[in-house]
Amino acid sequence: MTEDRVYNFSAGPSVLPEAVLQRARAEMMNARGSGMSVMEMSHRSAVFSEIFAETKEKLRCALQVPESHEILFLQGGATLQFAAIPMNLMEGGTADYAVTGNFSSKAAKEAEKYGTVHIACDTSDTGHNRIPVQSELSLTPGAKYFYYCANNTVYGTEWPYVPAAEAPLVCDMSSDILSRPVDVGRFGLLYAGAQKNMAPAGLTVVIVDRALAGHALPFTPQVMSYETLIQHDSMLNTPPCWCIYMLSLVLDWLQEQGGVEGMEQLKRERAARLYACLDESRLFHAHALPGSRSDMNVTFRTGDAELDAAFVRFAAQRGLVNLKGHKIAGGMRASLYNAMPMEGVDALIDTMKEFEKNHV
Amino acid sequence: MTEDRVYNFSAGPSVLPEAVLQRARAEMMNARGSGMSVMEMSHRSAVFSEIFAETKEKLRCALQVPESHEILFLQGGATLQFAAIPMNLMEGGTADYAVTGNFSSKAAKEAEKYGTVHIACDTSDTGHNRIPVQSELSLTPGAKYFYYCANNTVYGTEWPYVPAAEAPLVCDMSSDILSRPVDVGRFGLLYAGAQKNMAPAGLTVVIVDRALAGHALPFTPQVMSYETLIQHDSMLNTPPCWCIYMLSLVLDWLQEQGGVEGMEQLKRERAARLYACLDESRLFHAHALPGSRSDMNVTFRTGDAELDAAFVRFAAQRGLVNLKGHKIAGGMRASLYNAMPMEGVDALIDTMKEFEKNHV
Numbered sequence: 001m002t003e004d005r006v007y008n009f010s011a012g013p014s015v016l017p018e019a020v021l022q023r024a025r026a027e028m029m030n031a032r033g034s035g036m037s038v039m040e041m042s043h044r045s046a047v048f049s050e051i052f053a054e055t056k057e058k059l060r061c062a063l064q065v066p067e068s069h070e071i072l073f074l075q076g077g078a079t080l081q082f083a084a085i086p087m088n089l090m091e092g093g094t095a096d097y098a099v100t101g102n103f104s105s106k107a108a109k110e111a112e113k114y115g116t117v118h119i120a121c122d123t124s125d126t127g128h129n130r131i132p133v134q135s136e137l138s139l140t141p142g143a144k145y146f147y148y149c150a151n152n153t154v155y156g157t158e159w160p161y162v163p164a165a166e167a168p169l170v171c172d173m174s175s176d177i178l179s180r181p182v183d184v185g186r187f188g189l190l191y192a193g194a195q196k197n198m199a200p201a202g203l204t205v206v207i208v209d210r211a212l213a214g215h216a217l218p219f220t221p222q223v224m225s226y227e228t229l230i231q232h233d234s235m236l237n238t239p240p241c242w243c244i245y246m247l248s249l250v251l252d253w254l255q256e257q258g259g260v261e262g263m264e265q266l267k268r269e270r271a272a273r274l275y276a277c278l279d280e281s282r283l284f285h286a287h288a289l290p291g292s293r294s295d296m297n298v299t300f301r302t303g304d305a306e307l308d309a310a311f312v313r314f315a316a317q318r319g320l321v322n323l324k325g326h327k328i329a330g331g332m333r334a335s336l337y338n339a340m341p342m343e344g345v346d347a348l349i350d351t352m353k354e355f356e357k358n359h360v
Numbered sequence: 361m362t363e364d365r366v367y368n369f370s371a372g373p374s375v376l377p378e379a380v381l382q383r384a385r386a387e388m389m390n391a392r393g394s395g396m397s398v399m400e401m402s403h404r405s406a407v408f409s410e411i412f413a414e415t416k417e418k419l420r421c422a423l424q425v426p427e428s429h430e431i432l433f434l435q436g437g438a439t440l441q442f443a444a445i446p447m448n449l450m451e452g453g454t455a456d457y458a459v460t461g462n463f464s465s466k467a468a469k470e471a472e473k474y475g476t477v478h479i480a481c482d483t484s485d486t487g488h489n490r491i492p493v494q495s496e497l498s499l500t501p502g503a504k505y506f507y508y509c510a511n512n513t514v515y516g517t518e519w520p521y522v523p524a525a526e527a528p529l530v531c532d533m534s535s536d537i538l539s540r541p542v543d544v545g546r547f548g549l550l551y552a553g554a555q556k557n558m559a560p561a562g563l564t565v566v567i568v569d570r571a572l573a574g575h576a577l578p579f580t581p582q583v584m585s586y587e588t589l590i591q592h593d594s595m596l597n598t599p600p601c602w603c604i605y606m607l608s609l610v611l612d613w614l615q616e617q618g619g620v621e622g623m624e625q626l627k628r629e630r631a632a633r634l635y636a637c638l639d640e641s642r643l644f645h646a647h648a649l650p651g652s653r654s655d656m657n658v659t660f661r662t663g664d665a666e667l668d669a670a671f672v673r674f675a676a677q678r679g680l681v682n683l684k685g686h687k688i689a690g691g692m693r694a695s696l697y698n699a700m701p702m703e704g705v706d707a708l709i710d711t712m713k714e715f716e717k718n719h720v
Contacts, residue, residue: 006395010402013601018389021397025388029381035366035679037381039560039606042370042682075435075562076583079597083581113579195598200399202435202562202600219473219579221443223436237439238555240562241373242602246399319395322402 007344010322011153011297012175012196015339020249031245038245043238052235055244058251062178062260065207066185072206072226073234073244078174078193080224081204082107085147085170085189086114087220088227089212093144096120096167098137100159101128101152102328103172108147114217120146127329128155130292134163143167145188151176153196154326156299156333157292162186168212176296177205178254179338180264188212194243196296197337198250203243254338263338270336270345271295277349283307283356287331301331307359308332315351320344367704370682371513371657372535372556375699380609391605398605403598412595415604418611422538422620425567426545432566432586433594433604438534438553440584441564442467445507445530445549446474447580448587449572453504456480456527458497460519461488461512462688463532468507474577480506487689488515491652494523503527505548511536513556514686516659516693517652522546528572536656537565538614539698540624548572554603556656557697558610563603614698623698630696630705631655637709643667643716647691661691667719668692675711680704 008015031038034047041048056071065071074080085107086095094116097108100123111117118140121132139146146165149172151158158176163169168188177192184190189208195201206226213227222228223236254263275293278286278300287299302308308331312324325331334348368375391398394407401408416431425431434440445467446455454476457468460483471477478500481492499506506525509532511518518536523529528548537552544550549568555561566586573587582588583596614623635653638646638660647659662668668691672684685691694708 004390008396008400015400025385028385030364036368040368040376077597079583200602201598223439237437238561242560
């Protein structure tokens with residue numbers, strides 16, 4: 001790291017590639033010869049229209065999004081999608097929700113306002129430390145969709161497979177999008193808040209099968225109707241232009257690193273190193289069970305809350321920050337998103353070993 | 361202007377103070393000694409919590425927001441508020457809407473989904489070139505609120521007075537917030553998309569009387585309920601952190617320029633110079649009637665669409681950009697927001713005079 005920067009293990013908003021920040025800085029006062037910052041551009045201007053179209057195309061290429069699916073650049077975060085999804089897709093019927101963590105639980109609760117929610121599985125009995133196998137999923141015949149969250153940021157678990165369901169798959173990929181190839185055509189809708197693997201907070205990417213649009217409940221706000229948003233190419237109103245521009249820079253960087261295939265190799269390597277350290281440790285242990293472990297958010301603990309806090313402080317003094325776990329899970333969490341350099345993981349492992357030497 | 365920048369007359373997103381962009385650039389890689397960009401900070405981190413609280417406090421001071429009113433930093437733009445307002449305040453009853461332009465018309469249409477909309481006035485018969493006087497407003501006894509848009513960006517009119525109504529006043533101040541003092545206590549709710557006078561696109565500021573919260577319709581998304589948002593201090597989910605930070609820098613700059621009183625003097629002066637030029641011109645004429653004219657968006661035309669287009673090109677060649685009027689209004693529009701330097705207005709006037717010399 002240069003410029004007195006730290007290793008930032010925040011779960012989101014989170015680390016961005018240093019090269020991306022440097023490019024944004026260089027273009028801050030005058031982007032693409034426009035004489036203005038991207039932050040000052042009309043969203044209808046020629047230069048921003050170019051940025052918008054390019055970003056969409058880069059994302060389509062990076063994830064190989066089929067033409068059947070539209071890419072939307074929205075606001076409001078995953079939390080607004082918790083409502084938008086049932087408002088658009090539920091039609092007052094039943095939807096199946098797999099509850100494997102904090103955000104899928106919230107999504108299921110919100111959906112109850114708009115139709116019947118059937119809980120397809122619930123792993124809260126074991127502290128959400130695992131992902132159920134396919135045969136454990138209770139599916140409703142004729143369900144409007146099957147909803148799950150691919151990676152559970154809070155508990156550190158990640159679905160190792162794409163579930164099979166007759167209903168369209170709806171997936172929250174907020175914390176692992178762009179970290180691996182995805183067969184987008186298998187999904188009715190996938191979406192992600194940008195602030196983990198894509199861009200600064202304030203952008204939500206929704207990728208939706210156009211065939212599913214057009215069934216919004218009558219009280220759906222216009223700016224939450226997928227049909228309307230598709231018709232207006234995400235520009236019913238002013239989009240979060242700066243975040244879209246930042247995503248564009250991140251996608252350029254991602255391409256230079258080998259695309260999502262390159263990201264997958266890196267994430268496997270980062271996580272393998274850290275889990276190996278945890279499995280060998282006499283002080284720290286991983287929260288998630290093998291087979292369900294997340295490559296993106298590694299949750300671990302000592303079993304002693306005071307010792308956990310001491311470790312978080314110890315690491316922060318060494319420039320490794322935001323390792324405190326989510327308040328509802330406790331312990332530690334190291335988020336290893338695309339932009340986390342391997343050196344950051346190695347520095348964390350060294351720090352854990354040093355701390356362990358003093359505390360076992 | 362330095363750094364090869366232009367004069368940007370865009371109606372929004374729009375010009376930001378050059379000093380603000382320079383400060384954001386300087387802090388891009390490492391803000392406040394955190395070792396990271398504001399774009400990378402957890403919204404729950406100590407540093408960002410400080411930025412968030414400071415921004416709120418600076419805005420409270422700048423607009424003298426009374427303690428009865430909460431300041432919310434949201435996403436989704438004015439368009440999401442077109443739905444959120446009736447969802448929270450209408451209770452299925454009647455609300456009065458003053459339709460004096462494009463955005464108030466859209467707001468009224470959206471509200472029809474949630475209750476009965478009574479049109480208190482409609483100036484479309486004269487191309488929205490004026491603001492009605494108080495006695496023209498048709499008010500419903502027992503209305504849940506009276507809605508209006510303080511400044512009509514598209515048509516270039518601005519309410520010269522705060523209307524009187526028994527019902528709580530709800531006001532869209534997207535294009536003139538922070539351009540003058542406002543007696544916030546007179547309003548039940550006022551709101552503004554940030555991308556004109558406050559910050560980059562992606563932030564919506566809502567200032568709401570806490571006494572009005574708690575009446576949301578049952579299907580209101582959780583993240584659109586004012587009551588819930590107040591309880592969570594705008595942090596039910598991740599807020600648009602970068603835009604909030606940029607607002608903080610803009611508010612520092614605004615304070616240095618004499619606050620909203622200073623802004624009001626400047627805006628009166630900018631607009632006075634340009635309207636004087638228009639009223640003297642034999643080629644250009646202002647669209648809005650005297651007494652209803654906006655200081656923020658000056659709409660004008662030659663009466664000949666081809667000549668209008670030629671002027672827009674002529675000005676752009678001289679570094680005065682985004683002067684084309686909104687497509688539904690035609691002609692030209694010069695947006696003179698807080699960050700527009702007086703030199704930009706003078707340069708526009710010189711350019712108009714030069715063009716006129718060649719075309720009259």
